[in-house]
Amino acid sequence: DQQVKQNSPSLSVQEGRISILNCDYTNSMFDYFLWYKKYPAEGPTFLISISSIKDKNEDGRFTVFLNKSAKHLSLHIVPSQPGDSAVYFCAPPGEYGNKLVFGAGTILRVKS
């Protein structure tokens, strides 16, 4: 049972433009969502989070939007930079609020 889905395996964006990465979830009990960024052969690093009591959280170039009724998250990166090229994972907390359940990830390529 896939509780988190990132339906776009990859995304290619021109430098300076907006990157939009999407994530859908099935469990309405999720109350906290996190985005992680991962470079090849490295562990993921935390990027940005959002609590279910909010519908938007912004941190510099990164903004996460939450639509609870649609069970949908999106991460906006603007302006996109070549260094943003990585795999992005959407990760709502798991069943017990401890473990993370990762989506399949979206590979972002920012072209200069």
Place this chain on the structure above:
Amino acid sequence: GAVVSQHPSWVICKSGTSVKIECRSLDFQATTMFWYRQFPKQSLMLMATSNEGSKATYEQGVEKDKFLINHASLTLSTLTVTSAHPEDSSFYICSARDSGRPNTGELFFGEGSRLTVL
């Protein structure tokens, strides 16, 4: 910021041998650590939850006797791949939650360990 260190970062072993991977939280205590496995071009798959002072909780389909987890202290968890076979070759990543900040939801990840079994 919180740092999680994994060792070794890269290991090659012969089929049938056992390999131990360490995961250490360097500047915080972690009663709970997690072990993930990543196959090429795939997502991170949670293998088990490592609990300090008690038995690990394994995800469905993960062999307990194959992947031994020990969480002997608040800063160290180890994953031992026993009788390794080529299909065990993968990228293993650990993560830890800061026990002093349990409500943030954030996990800190190690750098990962690349295991190649010949």
